[in-house]
Amino acid sequence: MIVSQCSLNALRHQLRWGGVCIRTGPFLCRIQSPLPEIARALADSYAHFPVIPEAPFADIHLRVLPGRGLRRWIRPQVFCQCDTEVPFNPHPRRLAPAMLEWGLNWAVANLAHWYLMIHAAVLERGGRCLVLSALAESGKSTLCAALALRGWRVFSDEIALIRLPDSQLVPLARPICLKGASIELIRQRDCEGLVGPTWPDPVRGGIALVRPRRETVAGMETPAPVGWVVFPKFEPGCPTQFSPLPKALAFLRLADNSFNYSLLGTTGFQTLAALLDQAQGCYKFRYSKLDEAVLWFERLMDRPPECSASVSSSEWPEMSEPS
Amino acid sequence: MDWASAPRWRLLTASSLKFHAWPGEEFVLVFHSASGDTHLVDALSAEVLRRLQDGPLTEETLWRRLLEQTGFSAEEFPLDRLQPILTQLEQLSLVERATA
Amino acid sequence: MSYVPSANRPLLQVLREPEQMTHLALADWDLLVRQARCARLLGRLGYQAEQLGVERIPESVRPHLEAASRTAEKHRTMMHWEIHQVRQVLGPVTQKIVLLKGAAYVAAGLPTAQGRLFSDMDILVPKADLAQVEQALLAAGWQPMKLHPYDQRYYRAWMHELPPLEHRTRQTTLDVHHTILPETGRLHPDPQKLLADARPLPEPPLYVLSPTDMLLHSAAHLFQDGEIGGALRDLVDMADLVRCFGAEPEFWPNLLHRARQLELGRPLWYALAHLEWCFPGLTPKEVLQQAQSERPPWPIRPLMHLLIRWAIQPELPEHSTWLGQTARWLLYVRSHWLRMPPRLLLPHLVHKALRRWHHEEEEK
Numbered sequence: 001m002i003v004s005q006c007s008l009n010a011l012r013h014q015l016r017w018g019g020v021c022i023r024t025g026p027f028l029c030r031i032q033s034p035l036p037e038i039a040r041a042l043a044d045s046y047a048h049f050p051v052i053p054e055a056p057f058a059d060i061h062l063r064v065l066p067g068r069g070l071r072r073w074i075r076p077q078v079f080c081q082c083d084t085e086v087p088f089n090p091h092p093r094r095l096a097p098a099m100l101e102w103g104l105n106w107a108v109a110n111l112a113h114w115y116l117m118i119h120a121a122v123l124e125r126g127g128r129c130l131v132l133s134a135l136a137e138s139g140k141s142t143l144c145a146a147l148a149l150r151g152w153r154v155f156s157d158e159i160a161l162i163r164l165p166d167s168q169l170v171p172l173a174r175p176i177c178l179k180g181a182s183i184e185l186i187r188q189r190d191c192e193g194l195v196g197p198t199w200p201d202p203v204r205g206g207i208a209l210v211r212p213r214r215e216t217v218a219g220m221e222t223p224a225p226v227g228w229v230v231f232p233k234f235e236p237g238c239p240t241q242f243s244p245l246p247k248a249l250a251f252l253r254l255a256d257n258s259f260n261y262s263l264l265g266t267t268g269f270q271t272l273a274a275l276l277d278q279a280q281g282c283y284k285f286r287y288s289k290l291d292e293a294v295l296w297f298e299r300l301m302d303r304p305p306e307c308s309a310s311v312s313s314s315e316w317p318e319m320s321e322p323s
Numbered sequence: 324m325d326w327a328s329a330p331r332w333r334l335l336t337a338s339s340l341k342f343h344a345w346p347g348e349e350f351v352l353v354f355h356s357a358s359g360d361t362h363l364v365d366a367l368s369a370e371v372l373r374r375l376q377d378g379p380l381t382e383e384t385l386w387r388r389l390l391e392q393t394g395f396s397a398e399e400f401p402l403d404r405l406q407p408i409l410t411q412l413e414q415l416s417l418v419e420r421a422t423a
Numbered sequence: 424m425s426y427v428p429s430a431n432r433p434l435l436q437v438l439r440e441p442e443q444m445t446h447l448a449l450a451d452w453d454l455l456v457r458q459a460r461c462a463r464l465l466g467r468l469g470y471q472a473e474q475l476g477v478e479r480i481p482e483s484v485r486p487h488l489e490a491a492s493r494t495a496e497k498h499r500t501m502m503h504w505e506i507h508q509v510r511q512v513l514g515p516v517t518q519k520i521v522l523l524k525g526a527a528y529v530a531a532g533l534p535t536a537q538g539r540l541f542s543d544m545d546i547l548v549p550k551a552d553l554a555q556v557e558q559a560l561l562a563a564g565w566q567p568m569k570l571h572p573y574d575q576r577y578y579r580a581w582m583h584e585l586p587p588l589e590h591r592t593r594q595t596t597l598d599v600h601h602t603i604l605p606e607t608g609r610l611h612p613d614p615q616k617l618l619a620d621a622r623p624l625p626e627p628p629l630y631v632l633s634p635t636d637m638l639l640h641s642a643a644h645l646f647q648d649g650e651i652g653g654a655l656r657d658l659v660d661m662a663d664l665v666r667c668f669g670a671e672p673e674f675w676p677n678l679l680h681r682a683r684q685l686e687l688g689r690p691l692w693y694a695l696a697h698l699e700w701c702f703p704g705l706t707p708k709e710v711l712q713q714a715q716s717e718r719p720p721w722p723i724r725p726l727m728h729l730l731i732r733w734a735i736q737p738e739l740p741e742h743s744t745w746l747g748q749t750a751r752w753l754l755y756v757r758s759h760w761l762r763m764p765p766r767l768l769l770p771h772l773v774h775k776a777l778r779r780w781h782h783e784e785e786e787k
Contacts, residue, residue, distance in 0.1 A: 056448065057453045057483050246350065252352075269352075336507060357503065
């Protein structure tokens with residue numbers, strides 16, 4: 001059964017009592033909430049996801065709850081709770097669907113230590129994965145959404161899940177979370193109506209979710225090996241530039257961006273080394289024009305660009321000083 | 324030199340080191356399981372660590388084994404170039420002077 | 424899925440008889456994994472599952488136990504490394520570094536260390552060496568955790584510790600004690616006696632407390648000084664200590680005598696009574712009978728009995744009971760009551776409440 005086969009009323013009822021169990025990637029998530037907007041969020045963004053009624057065991061238990069005390073009614077707030085942990089400060093109630101996403105990401109990053117997890121976007125095309133590793137505010141979610149609209153299969157916009165024995169990347173297939181100016185940038189390119197409504201947020205300039213395609217969700221159980229590792233950085237006014245990065249340096253950057261490399265000890269070291277063994281190449285990448293960046297990644301898919309061989313140096317010069 | 328009292332160097336504690344490098348790259352990754360730290364070192368420093376995996380060595384013996392392994396001559400790699408490498412590895416808590 | 428009544432508590436059952444893990448249904452595991460994680464005992468279940476054979480655990484559950492085991496293994500490695508660092512730095516400035524609690528369990532290779540999580544490292548040093556110990560640590564990269572001046576005073580003048588130290592680069596926490604209970608408190612176990620009986624480890628100057636003292640320290644920490652939130656985990660530690668040392672010929676005969684020597688008779692009574700409740704049959708009957716002389720009078724005894732039992736159960740928020748919350752709050756006040764005399768306690772609690780309110784206002 002998938003979420004779209006449940007009526008909104010049934011979702012609301014089940015969310016309030018006992019919770020709705022949804023499979024996202026390898027995780028069974030039990031979501032509970034008395035808030036009707038969470039039912040709508042599930043219906044909108046998780047329509048294609050399998051729902052497992054009466055699941056006896058769930059990997060993640062997340063509750064999205066109204067603010068405590070007076071903040072339930074006055075300038076109403078919402079917060080999320082994963083078992084006993086409340087990972088975030090309360091936010092305005094209109095951001096409840098975003099709180100659901102943040103809560104699920106938090107739960108995965110804090111619990112799923114049977115994977116090596118890196119703060120990165122992962123997309124698959126032609127059987128291999130592109131890993132876009134960068135910290136927050138680097139533009140990786142925007143790039144991820146732009147590539148998704150071009151048909152790339154999104155594994156995740158936030159967490160690269162790397163399987164421990166064989167370093168394969170495992171999909172989560174959940175919605176992409178966009179903020180601020182990137183929302184309109186992506187909406188302009190969206191012919192399929194995948195971008196949801198914008199929720200006002202003065203701090204981030206607005207939040208919107210990009211729902212995953214049916215094919216992305218259907219491929220939720222199919223892992224893939226890594227192809228390329230890229231460290232993108234959006235810089236206003238900057239021409240599109242790239243430079244190859246030695247794997248040893250890429251290793252340290254990925255370890256730095258990892259949620260649990262340190263916790264996994266020797267296994268983490270070996271898994272990350274094996275991932276880079278499998279990678280065709282690693283690059284630093286700077287851009288300001290989204291369409292050019294998308295084109296660069298699509299060419300990357302065909303073959304890894306050497307410094308001057310596959311692209312004209314006047315169009316895409318190699319970076320002149322290390323960044 | 325009085326061989327009996329020549330100071331020896333050894334790896335820190337009974338922990339294991341794991342190495343990884345890619346062909347054509349100048350740096351080697353070293354994972355130190357006791358501290359959980361991952362270090363990026365040059366190939367020569369990695370070679371020093373590998374020699375010490377066999378047990379504590381005096382600087383002179385270590386130097387000779389490095390020359391054998393790397394193929395450098397004594398002029399290309401004099402003994403006094405070893406001291407700064409060992410000092411740096413000591414600061415990274417990878418090696419220590421053996422007291423006994 | 425229907426609401427699970429909080430009375431269904433597989434965690435205690437499984438701690439008493441680990442073999443029960445192989446008979447649990449998936450719905451029981453759903454609750455057990457979360458309760459154990461909440462009580463910081465999931466790593467222990469992971470270790471026990473490995474002993475029983477992981478193929479006997481349902482497949483959906485195994486990754487959670489594996490994750491907890493990996494986390495515990497990382498904590499163990501970090502603790503070993505911290506012990507090594509502390510020994511390097513303090514070896515030259517003090518004759519005795521007595522490792523306490525988790526650090527001791529790891530260094531001595533005790534079964535208690537298996538699957539356990541460690542938050543910070545605790546050591547006991549002679550009071551006379553305290554100044555140079557603090558100096559050596561500060562010179563080697565430890566720094567006092569950023570504390571409000573009120574808290575600095577709380578630790579130094581009233582409690583039994585330097586303020587906690589944090590290492591600049593490793594960000595690990597070190598608590599340096601010169602006695603095991605606050606000097607302002609009601610009980611005064613003589614640290615000289617603890618130091619005198621401490622057992623040396625192979626790496627000087629590291630020591631651990633003697634077996635009876637280890638149990639008494641754990642009892643004092645939980646029932647005199649402690650945060651009841653970790654109570655179940657502390658009882659599990661004590662049960663492990665008893666299983667490990669109970670076979671030593673001097674352990675049981677000396678225990679009560681030593682408790683009286685250290686003024687820790689009352690905490691020992693609580694420890695034995697609750698060990699017997701949680702793990703029946705672990706303590707010899709004659710020891711339980713002899714310890715009765717240390718029991719608190721009525722009505723404290725039945726009241727504490729109820730409070731501890733209500734507070735000790737790990738409660739997930741959706742199963743939270745007002746009884747459990749009230750019991751935990753009362754025990755929290757009690758632990759402060761025992762740490763400081765009344766003239767200090769009320770102002771202290773008011774000060775903490777005001778600071779918390781002020782902090783919440785600032786966050787908004």
